[in-house]
Amino acid sequence: MPQALEGSQAIARAVALCRPQVVAAYPITPQTHIVENIAKLVADGALECEYVSVESEHSAASVVLGAAAAGARAYTASASQGILLMGEVLYNIAGLRIPLVLTCANRALSAPLSIWNDQQDSMAVRDAGWIQLYCAGNQEAVDTTIQAFRITQETELPVMVCVDGFTLTHTLEPIELPSQEDVDRFLPPFRFARALDPAQPLSLGTLVSPDWFTEARHSQHGALLAAAANIEAADADWAALTGRAWGGLLEVDGPAAARIGILTLGSISGTLQDARAAWPDLPPVRLLRLRAFRPFPAAALRAACEGLETLVVLERALSPGGGGIVTAELCAALYGLDAAPAVRGFAVGLGGRDVPLETYRRAVAAALAPEGGEFAVLDVDLDKLPEADRYPEAGPCAAPPVDSESSR
Amino acid sequence: MIEVRIHGRGGQGNVAAAYLLAGAAIGEGWHALAFPAFGAERRGAPVAAFARMDRRVFRRRDQVARPHFLIVQDVALLHVPGVLDGLRPGGGLLINAPREPDATALPERHYTVAATQLARTHLGRPVPNTALLAVFLTLTGLLPLDALRRALAGRFHGAVLEANTRLIEAAAATAPSGAWAMEKADAAGA
Numbered sequence: 001m002p003q004a005l006e007g008s009q010a011i012a013r014a015v016a017l018c019r020p021q022v023v024a025a026y027p028i029t030p031q032t033h034i035v036e037n038i039a040k041l042v043a044d045g046a047l048e049c050e051y052v053s054v055e056s057e058h059s060a061a062s063v064v065l066g067a068a069a070a071g072a073r074a075y076t077a078s079a080s081q082g083i084l085l086m087g088e089v090l091y092n093i094a095g096l097r098i099p100l101v102l103t104c105a106n107r108a109l110s111a112p113l114s115i116w117n118d119q120q121d122s123m124a125v126r127d128a129g130w131i132q133l134y135c136a137g138n139q140e141a142v143d144t145t146i147q148a149f150r151i152t153q154e155t156e157l158p159v160m161v162c163v164d165g166f167t168l169t170h171t172l173e174p175i176e177l178p179s180q181e182d183v184d185r186f187l188p189p190f191r192f193a194r195a196l197d198p199a200q201p202l203s204l205g206t207l208v209s210p211d212w213f214t215e216a217r218h219s220q221h222g223a224l225l226a227a228a229a230n231i232e233a234a235d236a237d238w239a240a241l242t243g244r245a246w247g248g249l250l251e252v253d254g255p256a257a258a259r260i261g262i263l264t265l266g267s268i269s270g271t272l273q274d275a276r277a278a279w280p281d282l283p284p285v286r287l288l289r290l291r292a293f294r295p296f297p298a299a300a301l302r303a304a305c306e307g308l309e310t311l312v313v314l315e316r317a318l319s320p321g322g323g324g325i326v327t328a329e330l331c332a333a334l335y336g337l338d339a340a341p342a343v344r345g346f347a348v349g350l351g352g353r354d355v356p357l358e359t360y361r362r363a364v365a366a367a368l369a370p371e372g373g374e375f376a377v378l379d380v381d382l383d384k385l386p387e388a389d390r391y392p393e394a395g396p397c398a399a400p401p402v403d404s405e406s407s408r
Numbered sequence: 409m410i411e412v413r414i415h416g417r418g419g420q421g422n423v424a425a426a427y428l429l430a431g432a433a434i435g436e437g438w439h440a441l442a443f444p445a446f447g448a449e450r451r452g453a454p455v456a457a458f459a460r461m462d463r464r465v466f467r468r469r470d471q472v473a474r475p476h477f478l479i480v481q482d483v484a485l486l487h488v489p490g491v492l493d494g495l496r497p498g499g500g501l502l503i504n505a506p507r508e509p510d511a512t513a514l515p516e517r518h519y520t521v522a523a524t525q526l527a528r529t530h531l532g533r534p535v536p537n538t539a540l541l542a543v544f545l546t547l548t549g550l551l552p553l554d555a556l557r558r559a560l561a562g563r564f565h566g567a568v569l570e571a572n573t574r575l576i577e578a579a580a581a582t583a584p585s586g587a588w589a590m591e592k593a594d595a596a597g598a
Contacts, residue, residue, distance in 0.1 A: 004427070004430065004431035004440075004559070004562070137469075166443065166444065167443070167469050168469075170443055170444055171441055171442065171443040171469070172427045173430070173434075173442075174440070269467075270467030271470050274467050275468070352446040354471045356471070
């Protein structure tokens with residue numbers, strides 16, 4: 001029997017099931033309820049764990065770095081400006097190959113100030129060397145959090161579990177919480193081979209000369225690529241235990257005969273699935289969802305694109321002056337492939353803008369349009385801007401006409 | 409699929425009301441989501457929250473644009489632009505007010521209950537949300553009142569739960585049972 005739980009509460013319970021020994025966090029919307037719930041579990045005596053309240057996200061990341069380096073299973077969570085303030089430490093955690101788990105409650109970055117959801121924050125640290133897993137729903141967030149603790153200790157790479165702020169963190173829905181027995185069976189105790197120990201002194205993160213830096217980066221890059229197997233195995237083993245699998249690296253949903261594909265990450269995908277069912281008269285569409293963004297599953301994407309003529313990307317972030325972040329990486333993965341689909345990239349749902357069912361029809365229309373640019377903001381309302389701020393350089397106005405019977 | 413939008417003021421337990429409604433539905437075996445509207449978040453500001461519920465599993469996570477029902481926790485919010493927007497034709501509006509508002513622009517199907525007064529009597533606090541939910545379930549017949557009582561038991565204990573249980577029973581008794589019952593086809597999730 002599923003329980004009615006808020007996403008944040010469910011994630012906190014999932015973290016507790018993993019028996020973390022140190023949690024350090026600084027509250028920031030929309031992550032706050034996650035760490036409040038963990039703090040309450042500790043205060044109530046339901047979770048035996050050192051909960052460290054710190055004065056900034058820089059310190060939160062530093063505390064969990066140190067705790068994990070000393071051999072503790074460690075966890076933190078943040079969002080938005082908090083992720084940026086952690087930025088320096090995030091690179092250190094990854095470069096030191098420290099295993100720990102962080103939940104990013106995805107939120108827009110300032111300025112302008114927005115507390116609402118997009119994925120600019122985790123995208124801003126995509127090169128830090130962390131595994132990044134994006135969740136479509138709160139059941140997946142629970143299951144992925146537990147998988148993340150296993151992946152991080154197997155790979156000695158930190159794992160960032162990305163959940164859309166508010167859309168997931170502040171949504172109550174039916175959740176199956178796994179039993180402690182199942183989690184204990186799935187997640188062995190944490191034994192860190194390089195744990196700091198005064199009896200066997202070891203230096204971490206020391207100054208290296210050009211003789212060694214390149215080799216460190218090579219092995220870090222290789223370890224991230226190799227982690228793909230651990231991510232897939234964790235999802236498969238979890239499915240064997242609970243009956244729930246989330247697609248490993250890339251979820252592919254839709255007919256092999258489809259000529260149109262839509263690629264997303266995070267919570268948009270469920271809306272697109274229901275929209276596809278609501279408009280069965282539209283051409284068949286294959287929905288692809290990047291569950292892992294780091295490591296980037298280029299081979300799985302190439303395979304999933306087989307038969308597609310056009311692939312529309314809907315992403316909740318952009319690189320101003322560049323274009324779509326996921327779009328660019330997808331194009332790189334498809335480059336040189338025979339019969340690669342045409343790619344139409346769009347940013348959508350920035351700063352909490354709603355992504356309605358109608359987005360699906362706009363994406364299909366963009367795929368069917370004879371011509372399209374490389375990238376545009378799908379749901380920009382140019383009428384709100386003075387003439388001087390409407391840039392043809394920022395891509396074609398991608399919105400096809402919408403009929404009156406738009407809401408379902 | 410049934411979609412409900414709840415209007416209130418920040419600090420009034422608006423999201424809590426949506427959570428209780430969806431939680432009651434989940435307890436009855438429905439699939440349901442409850443979530444806040446993306447807008448201002450501060451005490452006293454007009455805020456909104458949604459509940460979306462169906463007997464079948466759904467996956468969409470967009471905001472509710474065309475609710476079947478509106479619950480307005482503060483009658484003064486009826487004057488805030490947009491509060492009545494998107495209500496489906498034939499949809500119901502439940503208002504917390506000490507007396508029937510004289511606004512002429514209200515939809516045909518509307519019902520007024522003095523929920524704040526009821527809450528003062530039974531809780532000793534002016535928190536109208538659980539009384540409104542009890543009246544809503546009585547009018548619509550969507551879920552038994554017991555489902556709401558169980559959802560409350562998931563959040564409250566002891567004296568607070570007892571007072572809330574008395575409150576929802578008293579509030580439910582004031583409303584005509586099944587007055588807003590939906591056609592079977594709608595309730596099945598059209």
